[in-house]
Each structure stands twice: as C-alpha cells, then as structure tokens.
Amino acid sequence: MTNKSEEFTFQSYSYLINEFLNLGYSVVNFSAMNPLKQHLILRHDIDMSLEAALPIAEIEKNIGVKATYFILLRSDLYNPFSETGLKILKRLYDLGHEIGLHFDASLYSENISVMNNKANIECELLERILERKINVISFHRPSPRLLNIEGPLSGRIHTYQPKFFKNIGYCSDSRGGWYYGHPLKHSSVLSLKAIQLLTHPIWWSRNIGLDPIEVLDDFREKKDKLIAKTISSNCDPYRNSRGEKPDSLREKNR
Ligand SMILES: [Zn+2]
Incomplete structure (x- = not known):
C-alpha cells in the first residue's frame, strides 16, 4: 500500500477509533445501538486467526471501547475449544468485549428452519464452553440471500439485519483494504449518523503495514x-x- 493513512497497523487502528471518538461517536454493542444516535458498533469477524484478535482487543481496552468478536466453530484454521483458543476467548471477555457466533451458513442448507436449528446448536456449544450467553450472530461470507433478513436467527439478533446493515451506515475492511471506501469518508460518518464498522484483526495486527x-x-x-x-x-x-x-x-x- 502506498498511502500511509490507508495502511493497516496497530497504530492506524488506534487512530481510526480515536477519530470516531473525536467526532463525538459513542461505541456501543449491537443490542444497545440506537439508529437515531451517533453510535458506532465495532464488529470483528475472526476468519483466520484467533491470535490476531488479542492485540486489537488490548488496544480497544486501552482506548476504553468495547467490541464484539465473532468466532467460527467449524473453521479449518483455528479451534476455539483448544487450550490456546479458549484462553484467548476468555481473555477477550476479561478485556470487556463481547463474543458472538460467526456462522458459516454454506455448510448447511439455506433453508431458514435448518439455519435456525444449526445456528442454535453452534451458539449452544459456544455457550456451554464459555459459560456465557451468545446474543448475536454474524454470517461468514453470506450469500446475497442472507443479507437483510428481517427476523432473528435462532432467536438471536444478527449483524445483517436491516436495522444493523441497511438502515444505518456499514463499512468493512474486506480483503485487507477499504475497497468500498474509507470509514471516515462514509456518508453516514460525514453526517454523524450511526454506523457498523466491520474489521478483521488479521489485517491490522502488526506494527508495519504489509500488503x-x-x-x-x-x-x-x-x-x-x-x-x-x-x-x-x-x-x-x-x-x-x-x-x-x-x-x-x-x-x-x-
Ligand atoms: Zn467471515
């Protein structure tokens, strides 16, 4: 990446969150978001590396904000139930963050009752191992059909419900870049309205920007x-x- 301000590092993540705070944003979780307020939801989907989440979670703790970390249960890349995985998840709670289920619907039939059942099973597994309630779900690489489903999934809120996705601002660092625009230049942020910011810690967890x-x-x-x-x-x-x-x-x- 050539533009320094576009680099993804610990420093630039910290800068980004502080910029939101300087603009007057309050960081809230999904349940507390009010679309009429200047609210920022910090969402992290953990697609590849649980380890990469920790330093980002520490930065957020130091700034004084709380995020929601979404965890895959059926990934080939990490195991949330391993000794190391569980330690990281408990540390996320210790730092004041929330954990949600990152749900890979492509592993199941896209029938809504099947998805409700499977999402419930995955949430319950996570709840049993973490001994905490799982209140929110995010789809992993959702097909267009899964975007803007109005109702809850397995009785839980999910991040692509219109109230979190269509009716407020939404910005993501997909594939390690701001390919859909920089969050601070998002129209919702320019007009100081509520926004959901999705970042993947793997892109940010370093001191020097890499491609x-x-x-x-x-x-x-x-x-x-x-x-x-x-x-x-x-x-x-x-x-x-x-x-x-x-x-x-x-x-x-x-
Ligand atoms: Zn994902």
Whole structure:
C-alpha cells in the first residue's frame, strides 16, 4: 500500500477509533445501538486467526471501547475449544468485549428452519464452553440471500439485519483494504449518523503495514511453526529428528 493513512497497523487502528471518538461517536454493542444516535458498533469477524484478535482487543481496552468478536466453530484454521483458543476467548471477555457466533451458513442448507436449528446448536456449544450467553450472530461470507433478513436467527439478533446493515451506515475492511471506501469518508460518518464498522484483526495486527498477500504468508509461516511444535509435543521421533522445541504450555501441564 502506498498511502500511509490507508495502511493497516496497530497504530492506524488506534487512530481510526480515536477519530470516531473525536467526532463525538459513542461505541456501543449491537443490542444497545440506537439508529437515531451517533453510535458506532465495532464488529470483528475472526476468519483466520484467533491470535490476531488479542492485540486489537488490548488496544480497544486501552482506548476504553468495547467490541464484539465473532468466532467460527467449524473453521479449518483455528479451534476455539483448544487450550490456546479458549484462553484467548476468555481473555477477550476479561478485556470487556463481547463474543458472538460467526456462522458459516454454506455448510448447511439455506433453508431458514435448518439455519435456525444449526445456528442454535453452534451458539449452544459456544455457550456451554464459555459459560456465557451468545446474543448475536454474524454470517461468514453470506450469500446475497442472507443479507437483510428481517427476523432473528435462532432467536438471536444478527449483524445483517436491516436495522444493523441497511438502515444505518456499514463499512468493512474486506480483503485487507477499504475497497468500498474509507470509514471516515462514509456518508453516514460525514453526517454523524450511526454506523457498523466491520474489521478483521488479521489485517491490522502488526506494527508495519504489509500488503494482504504478505499478511497471509506471515500468518501461514506462524501457523506452520505452531503445527511443528504441536507435532513435536505429541511425537518424540519427530521432535528428535527435527529438533523442534515442544509446545512449552503442554509440557508444563504434564
Ligand atoms: Zn467471515
């Protein structure tokens, strides 16, 4: 990226949120949003990396704002129920944030009663493991048919209901860029109206701006190291052959 202000870093995320506060915005969660007020909803969809959420959550805590982090249950890229995953989710709560279900409807039939049932099962799983209520759902990569569904899903609010999506401002950092416009230049922000801001922490969790492909390569390298460590912890011949250090956390608990 050439334009510094368009770079995605810790510093620019912090700057962005502070700019909203300077404009007079109050940061609220989905349940508390009033479309007639100058409200900002901070939403994070965790598509790839749970680890990337933590430093962003810390920044928000330091600024004094609360966000909602949406977690996939059936991703091949992370496991919210693993020792590390659960630790991160509990830390998000400790920092004052909310957790919602990131629901991949493409895994199921797009029939509304099937989706209600499956979303309910996924929310209940998350509730049991976190021992907290899950009040809000966001669809992962929704097909156009799933946008602007009026009613709730499994009795819970969802982020693409018209009241959060069509009737207020909406801005997202999809694919690591502001491809649909910068949030501070959004018409709702220019007229100081309510807006939902969706960001994906993986794009922001660094001190130096990288292009999206570099971000994803970096993520893959870190993931590969983690896999090597985990295999070493579980298989002595591999550890002896590759000289990998075992996963220290697991070793400690043995
Ligand atoms: Zn997603």
